[in-house]
Amino acid sequence: MMEYYDKLNLAIKNTLEDERLKYHLQYLDEVVKLASIIIENTKDLVVDDYSTNVPLDNSIDIVTNFFSKINGEYASRFLKLLKEKDIYDGKACNIVNFNKIDSPRIDRSEVRDDGSLHIDYSETLADAFNISHEFTHKFSKQKYKDSTIKQFLCESTTLTIEFLLEDYLLESSGYDKDEIKIRKTNRLKETYDDATAVIFEHTLLKLYKENNGMLNEEILLNYLNSLPKDSKLYELFFHNSKRYLDDIVSKGHLQFSYRQRYVIGVVLASYFHDSITKDESYKNRLFYLIEILGHTDMTSLDDLKALEKLEIPVIEDGNFKVNPNNIEKLSDCYKKEVNDVLEVQKENNHIK
Numbered sequence: 001m002m003e004y005y006d007k008l009n010l011a012i013k014n015t016l017e018d019e020r021l022k023y024h025l026q027y028l029d030e031v032v033k034l035a036s037i038i039i040e041n042t043k044d045l046v047v048d049d050y051s052t053n054v055p056l057d058n059s060i061d062i063v064t065n066f067f068s069k070i071n072g073e074y075a076s077r078f079l080k081l082l083k084e085k086d087i088y089d090g091k092a093c094n095i096v097n098f099n100k101i102d103s104p105r106i107d108r109s110e111v112r113d114d115g116s117l118h119i120d121y122s123e124t125l126a127d128a129f130n131i132s133h134e135f136t137h138k139f140s141k142q143k144y145k146d147s148t149i150k151q152f153l154c155e156s157t158t159l160t161i162e163f164l165l166e167d168y169l170l171e172s173s174g175y176d177k178d179e180i181k182i183r184k185t186n187r188l189k190e191t192y193d194d195a196t197a198v199i200f201e202h203t204l205l206k207l208y209k210e211n212n213g214m215l216n217e218e219i220l221l222n223y224l225n226s227l228p229k230d231s232k233l234y235e236l237f238f239h240n241s242k243r244y245l246d247d248i249v250s251k252g253h254l255q256f257s258y259r260q261r262y263v264i265g266v267v268l269a270s271y272f273h274d275s276i277t278k279d280e281s282y283k284n285r286l287f288y289l290i291e292i293l294g295h296t297d298m299t300s301l302d303d304l305k306a307l308e309k310l311e312i313p314v315i316e317d318g319n320f321k322v323n324p325n326n327i328e329k330l331s332d333c334y335k336k337e338v339n340d341v342l343e344v345q346k347e348n349n350h351i352k
C-alpha cells in the first residue's frame, strides 16, 4: 500500500502533467490574487437555515417574474424548457427534472453532461436561487460543454444572477429580509473556503517544486511554523490543511480547478452587480457573457477578442490577468457584498 505522502506527491505530479489544466496552472498566480481579495475582506459570517416554506410553484413564479424583469427572452426560454422534452437513452424525457430534498444543505442541483437539468428543491427560498442559477448555466450550454473559458467564468454569470435575484426579492416580495439574504451569506462563506483551498494548493505546488517533488509531513510542518503565528494564513492553514490534504489524497488530484470557478465567480459577480446597480444597461454585458460562454474556447483568438470587448477586469492583452488597479476595484465591489449580508447579521445580533 502506498504511503500518504507518496499518494500526495503522485496527485500533485498528475495535476501538473494534466494537459486539460494547462491554463488553470498557467493562470493560478492570477486566481490567487482574487482568492486573496476574498480572504482579506470577509468578516465572520454566520450561516442560518431557512425557516419559511415556499412551495415549488411559487419559486417558479418568482423566477419567471425575475427573468421577465431583467430579460424577457430568458423568461420565455425558461418557460419553454420547463415543458420541453429531449431524447435521452432513446426515450423522450423532460429536460428539467425536479427532485424533493429535506434540506438545502444536501442540494445537488446541476446541468448534467447530457444537457438535462437536475433541480433539487427543498420548498424554501433556496429553490428560486437554485432554479435561476442552473437555468443560467443552461442558457450557456452549447457545443463545447466544458470549454476552458467556461470553467473559468461560468460561475460569474450564475452568481451575478443570484445577486440580482436577491435585489429583486428585496424590492418586490414580502419575504423576510434575513431569509432573502441567507443565500448570499452561504455563498460568501462557502467561497471563503474555496479561496483558502486555492491559496493552500498554490503554496503546496510551490513547496513541491522547491523540494523536487518529494513533499513530506516535516516539510509542510516547517512551512506552517515559518508563518507568523498571528497571521490569517497561519490560522487558516492550521485549521484546514488536514482536510484539504485528505481531499487531494482521496481524489488523486488537486482541487483548485473546481474551486477556483467560485472564487473567480464571486469576485466578478460582485463587479457585475456593482456595475449594473450603477448603470442598468451594463446588464447587456452579462447577457453577452452568458451567450458567448456557450460557444467559446480559450484556445480561439476570436473568442478571446470577444471577451476583451467586455472589458472585464480579469482579461488583459489576451490573457487572464489582474492588475493592481483592478484588484482595488474588485476589492471594493466584493466588500459591498460582504457588507450587504453583514447588515442583517448585525441587526439580528442587536435583537438577540
Ligand SMILES: [Zn+2]
Pocket: 133, 137, 154, 155, 158
Ligand atoms: Zn454553478
